[in-house]
Amino acid sequence: MGTKVKSVLISGASIAGLTMAYWMKYYGYEVTVVEIGAEPRRGGSPIDVRGDALHCAKRMGVLNAIKEAKLPTKGLKFVNAQNEVQGIMLVEEIGAISPDDTELRRDDLVDILYATVKNNVTCKFSNRIIRLDQNEKEVRVTFKDGMEGIYDFVIGADGIHSGVRKLIFGEESQFTHFLNFYFSVFTVDGKLGEQNYAHMYNTPNNMATVYFYNKDSADTLLAFRTSNQITVDRYDIEGQKQIVIDAFKGIGWKVPQLLEELKRSDNFYLDQGCQIKMPTWTNGRVALIGDAGYAPAFPTGMGSTLAMQGATVLADAMAENENHEIAFSIYNENFRAVVEELQATVYDGMSLVLPDTEDKINTRNKVTK
Ligand SMILES: Cc1cc2nc3c(=O)[nH]c(=O)nc-3n(C[C@H](O)[C@H](O)[C@H](O)COP(=O)(O)OP(=O)(O)OC[C@H]3O[C@@H](n4cnc5c(N)ncnc54)[C@H](O)[C@@H]3O)c2cc1C
Known part of the structure; x- marks a missing residue:
């Protein structure tokens, strides 16, 4: 008898959720994505894919698409009320990690990631999770539209105001640092x-x-x-x-x-x-990734990079370890230093x-x- 295919439900079809969906499918899971919007959520100013996230993108086969979408921006000019230039920072000087760092429209990154999964995962749009009950074997889920489902794992990739975080870890105010x-x-x-x-x-x-x-x-x-x-x-x-x-x-x-x-x-x-700061990003069979678990705030310029990296670290750990408790503890331990170091840079960005x-x-x- 073959091994049962494991299933995962991912809440949120944005940078973290779509990256996770790609990897979970790649590693043989049956993947469902639930998104509150009628389609992947658009909008936002340009975002950066930097450092290790470029490596994730290369492994996912989307690095060229990301580079093709690179904005022609040369830098940032500081101007006065008369629009006279008072100072300039070139792109390479603004928080660059590697020469390949790429600034692109948030919409373009969402489209590129969505294209990698839309034909081979189940997407439930205009819907959300309203109830989660877990035991040591599975997670039972009730959706807003009244449907129910049973999954091996649930991943919250639903942003700063994460619904999964609220259902499993408690009120947002405990984790939000204004x-x-x-x-x-x-x-x-x-x-x-x-x-x-x-x-x-x-x-x-x-x-x-x-x-x-x-x-x-x-x-x-x-x-x-x-x-x-x-x-x-x-x-x-x-x-x-x-x-x-x-x-x-x-x-x-x-x-x-x-x-x-x-x-x-x-x-x-x-x-x-x-910023979102949490003592752990996992509970039982539920895990948080991206802004839901560790939003760094826009002045760091690293929200998307961290989201892609975090999803990849968690997916790799789940693929390498049959026991999800071990996988989740590797994710919690190995990724924490990356998050904390990055979140600490926000005040430089703000000034x-x-x-x-x-x-x-x-x-x-x-x-x-
Ligand atoms: C519309 C929008 C504009 C943004 N603009 C900027 C910007 O200009 N600059 C910047 O630095 N960052 C911006 N961000 C945040 C940035 O996208 C993230 O910091 C980063 O990319 C990490 O992505 P994420 O996937 O963790 O979270 P997000 O990109 O925030 O994605 C969360 C996803 O979950 C969905 N969602 C929310 N609640 C639920 C729910 N209960 N059930 C199901 N789905 C849910 C959302 O619709 C969204 O698709 C924006 C985010 C959004 C959603």
């Missing part, structure tokens, strides 16, 4: 950008950046510091837009035009700047992109002149 800022991303008219460079304008505690892609579209990242945690209704997009409009009231440069675009935007995304005084803005500009 970094005293909020950020929003949305697409704007390409005319607001400039070929080959991203442009960043700062006032104390506020940052506006435009990333150019082509003549039709650019992405905007607006971030602001506040020590008060704002109550954000995740389903009230107009209310979220108003939070950003209020935070950028009276600020110059291209901000008034960006706010006009924000009002019309249909891919606006707002979240708090935070670069979100200086909180005029003096700090001037010093940064002088150093990068």
Whole structure:
């Protein structure tokens, strides 16, 4: 009699979840992915695939596709209210790990990863897990649409506000470390950008950046510091837009035009700047990967890299060890140092992109002149 094929349910069809889906299928599992969105979730400013994640991409056979999607960005210009350049950082100087580091649109990375799995895993879109019961043999799952399933393992790859984490590990507030800022991303008219460079304008505690892609579209990242945690209704997009409009009231440069675009935007995304820190990423037959377990926050520039790396480390450990308890402890032990070292860099990133005084803005500009 042959060995029973093991099954895994992955919650979240983004960078971590799609990478994990690829590897679990590769290692012979029956794979199901459940995603709350109607398709893999789009939007977001450019993301970076760096260092070890490039090695993961090579093993997955997607390195060339990632390189082909590389943005032509040469660097980041710091500008004043008159759009005069005050400082420049070249791409190689911004958190680079290896010369092959690649900046691409988040949408492109999601598409590349989704293409590796869409024909050979089961995807349940517009759905989510509402109940998880596990014993030493299996995990019983109830979905929002009323369907039920039994899996050998469940992997939570459902981002900062992970539903799997809440069901198994408890309330989000136990693991969220608020970094005293909020950020929003949305697409704007390409005319607001400039070929080959991203442009960043700062006032104390506020940052506006435009990333150019082509003549039709650019992405905007607006971030602001506040020590008060704002109550954000995740389903009230107009209310979220108003939070950003209020935070950028009276600020110059291209901000008034960006706010006009924000009002019309249909891919606006707002979240708090935070890190997720947990004492363990596994419980029984359930494991967390990516932002769900160890979000590093965008100023590190490493969210996607960490998500791809973490999924690969966990999948490899599960393939090499029949006993999942051993595999999970290897994942918890081997990956923790990587996560902690990276999360510690967030404050350097924040002082670069979100200086909180005029003096700090001037010093940064002088150093990068
Ligand atoms: C729309 C969007 C825009 C982003 N923009 C940026 C950006 O501009 N800069 C940046 O540095 N990072 C951004 N991020 C975060 C970035 O993608 C992650 O830090 C990184 O890529 C790690 O990916 P992840 O797969 O762990 O998490 P995420 O990319 O956050 O993916 C989580 C996935 O889980 C899905 N999901 C959420 N809840 C559930 C649920 N209950 N059940 C099922 N599925 C669920 C989401 O729809 C999403 O597809 C963005 C994320 C999203 C979703």
